[in-house]
Amino acid sequence: MRALCWNGINDLGVETVGDPRIVNPHDVILQVRMSTTCGSDLHFIDGDIPTMRKGDVIGHEFMGTVVEKGPAVKKVQVGDRVVVPSFICCGSCWYCQHDLWSLCDNTNPQGELQEPLFGAQTAGIYGYTHAFGGYAGAHAQFVRVPHADNDCFRVPEGVTDEQALFLSDAVPTGYMGAEFCDIQPGQTVAVWGCGGVGLMAQKAAFLLGAERVIGIDRLPERLKLAREKVGAETLSYEEVDSVQDVLKELTGGRGPDACIDAVGMEAHGTGVGYAYERAKQALHLQTDRGQALRQAILACRKGGILSVLGVYGFMDAFPMGALMNKGLTVRAAQQHGQKYLPRLLEHVVKGELDPSFLATHRFSLEDAPKGYELFKKKQDGCVRAVFLPN
Amino acid sequence: MRDTIQQPGARSPAVPPRGGSQRRSPFGRDGQRTSEERLPQLVSALAGGALLTLGLQRGRLGGVAMALAGGGLLFRGTRTEQEPYVRRHGVVVRKFRRQRGRDATVELTVLQRSITIQGTPEALHRRWLDAETLSQVMGHFADVTSPGEGLQHWRVPGVLGKDLEWDAQVVEERPGELLRWQSVGDTALPNEGWVRFRPAPRDWGTEVTLRFVFDPPGGILGEKAVQLLGAVPAALARMALKRFKSLVESGEIPTTRPNPAAREGGYAS
Ligand SMILES: NC(=O)c1ccc[n+]([C@@H]2O[C@H](COP(=O)([O-])OP(=O)(O)OC[C@H]3O[C@@H](n4cnc5c(N)ncnc54)[C@H](O)[C@@H]3O)[C@@H](O)[C@H]2O)c1
Ligand SMILES: [Zn+2]
Numbered sequence A: 001m002r003a004l005c006w007n008g009i010n011d012l013g014v015e016t017v018g019d020p021r022i023v024n025p026h027d028v029i030l031q032v033r034m035s036t037t038c039g040s041d042l043h044f045i046d047g048d049i050p051t052m053r054k055g056d057v058i059g060h061e062f063m064g065t066v067v068e069k070g071p072a073v074k075k076v077q078v079g080d081r082v083v084v085p086s087f088i089c090c091g092s093c094w095y096c097q098h099d100l101w102s103l104c105d106n107t108n109p110q111g112e113l114q115e116p117l118f119g120a121q122t123a124g125i126y127g128y129t130h131a132f133g134g135y136a137g138a139h140a141q142f143v144r145v146p147h148a149d150n151d152c153f154r155v156p157e158g159v160t161d162e163q164a165l166f167l168s169d170a171v172p173t174g175y176m177g178a179e180f181c182d183i184q185p186g187q188t189v190a191v192w193g194c195g196g197v198g199l200m201a202q203k204a205a206f207l208l209g210a211e212r213v214i215g216i217d218r219l220p221e222r223l224k225l226a227r228e229k230v231g232a233e234t235l236s237y238e239e240v241d242s243v244q245d246v247l248k249e250l251t252g253g254r255g256p257d258a259c260i261d262a263v264g265m266e267a268h269g270t271g272v273g274y275a276y277e278r279a280k281q282a283l284h285l286q287t288d289r290g291q292a293l294r295q296a297i298l299a300c301r302k303g304g305i306l307s308v309l310g311v312y313g314f315m316d317a318f319p320m321g322a323l324m325n326k327g328l329t330v331r332a333a334q335q336h337g338q339k340y341l342p343r344l345l346e347h348v349v350k351g352e353l354d355p356s357f358l359a360t361h362r363f364s365l366e367d368a369p370k371g372y373e374l375f376k377k378k379q380d381g382c383v384r385a386v387f388l389p390n
Numbered sequence B: 001m002r003d004t005i006q007q008p009g010a011r012s013p014a015v016p017p018r019g020g021s022q023r024r025s026p027f028g029r030d031g032q033r034t035s036e037e038r039l040p041q042l043v044s045a046l047a048g049g050a051l052l053t054l055g056l057q058r059g060r061l062g063g064v065a066m067a068l069a070g071g072g073l074l075f076r077g078t079r080t081e082q083e084p085y086v087r088r089h090g091v092v093v094r095k096f097r098r099q100r101g102r103d104a105t106v107e108l109t110v111l112q113r114s115i116t117i118q119g120t121p122e123a124l125h126r127r128w129l130d131a132e133t134l135s136q137v138m139g140h141f142a143d144v145t146s147p148g149e150g151l152q153h154w155r156v157p158g159v160l161g162k163d164l165e166w167d168a169q170v171v172e173e174r175p176g177e178l179l180r181w182q183s184v185g186d187t188a189l190p191n192e193g194w195v196r197f198r199p200a201p202r203d204w205g206t207e208v209t210l211r212f213v214f215d216p217p218g219g220i221l222g223e224k225a226v227q228l229l230g231a232v233p234a235a236l237a238r239m240a241l242k243r244f245k246s247l248v249e250s251g252e253i254p255t256t257r258p259n260p261a262a263r264e265g266g267y268a269s
């Protein structure tokens, strides 16, 4: 089959690879109908997170049709149109049983690669480094989905492929981030980042009862989406001297009740701090760039909640003092998609949620490298590039 | 193993560590820049784990076995009482130097790992005894068969065309609590082990502890063998437990083989 592969840093190519096969009894093979780019892919494309190998098939946000199933698969049927969360989860370990799906104990065959960094092992992900399992990804004609009865969610009739696609990753991530905020009536939530994840976090904050949502970014087209498609107020960090001051002024001097970081380690910034971090990166002394996260900590009101969705490895100059002295609560996770999928599908069916506006560009699989180029460089208003592999 | 720690800016090792296979390295080695080179701090941290994986190749222990077998050395007995440190601290991995003859010392390799698994101690104990279980759980380094009640036959595929084999016998069994076995007769790699099941708090299930003790023979050959054994046993107990857990909890052991990729003819794990 054809598949989009990582051939090296900033080097993606469409290659011919073997077709996936049923390996374990709970596997299915999916014919991919749609797959899409995610900000998380940029981390390994840029070489900021290790354990990729030349020729790895990438992609973790996808939906498709079941074409083959293993002997132990009971609920899922050949022919089902399904959406699959990006984390592979067994459904039976303690973590899965407690709705902490991305922490699943049983799906990362190379989990020991994570031990030195995390002191523990997480679930596996499709197409996302060997430390996260080394599973072949979904920017391909076919993909193997383990634990299918647990991880495949049938897409109801009337829900389009594009609506279902983003329920794989961007929507549940944003929804989880908003749920972390424990939103009370009348509260204000600020969200750093207006990419797919940030926009969905803003939307979810409204669904969960926030009175005001403030989206922060610098890209005008994304800020526009936040205003027009989500109903958020927006703030361009390049157009103000201090994001923190503006947020305080918008909230009677208190600061937002909760702050969501939907930016991560590739944060772009302005000023001296940013120049310092870029210089460190050039000298191979890099730790993560953390402008958004630092800003969120400083802006958050006392006793507020910091919800971290952005992906990080190491960060220095972390404002621990602000966190501690202001008594903030930090909540963070990779997405627990399986927890949210049923209710998200319901929101879509009821017309309360339509994430398809994230799909700003469509490409055939053969043109996927072009799609990543646009997405990475945020050109032509690209929010998510969607691929149609078949 | 000298490649484990890299200097900032250093390239990934161009040559796989001894005994490791080229195939399974998660690090690119195709003469081009890999993501690791950009983040040396992460590299050195991750490399330890990566090499563990490399070390787990079938055949690696086989290499050790060959070294040992060549010497025609014999089992000299292993006593858990000789592990005071383990006893006192319930230590995880530890090597013990011990005198062997006038001028030879060797290290006794003890490795112990614990894991928490959903299920009762009784159910997990029964599952461990299941004829298929051991062969699946140890499949990453040995073929284990059960020729009879309380008997195990272990075979570690060799690299030089010869396999390392031994028979083990269950020497102690307490249902829902403990199972202990020992290699019997002449073997190049005398060893013993036990698995213990204890109820975990709340709804966590059972704490399962697995211990292996490898007691290589004395002399320079023994020393060498222990060095070679190095990376393997450290991960052996942990891997075995992890596989047992996945098998019991989720009904399968996670794997990516065969995995579509644009290398090695279209499939690579
Ligand atoms: N927790 C999870 O499970 C999970 C899932 C998916 C993605 N993520 C992470 O979420 C983050 C965002 O993902 P995405 O797909 O939306 O990425 P994206 O690249 O599409 O969007 C990131 C946005 O952040 C903006 N940004 C950069 N610096 C900023 C700053 N200092 N202040 C405010 N905004 C800034 C960019 O302009 C961009 O619009 C990434 O770190 C990604 O790895 C996490
Ligand atoms: Zn993602």
Ligand SMILES: [Zn+2]
Binding pocket: A089, A090, A091, A092, A093, A094, A095, A096, A097, A103, A104, A105, A106
């Ligand atoms: Zn699980």
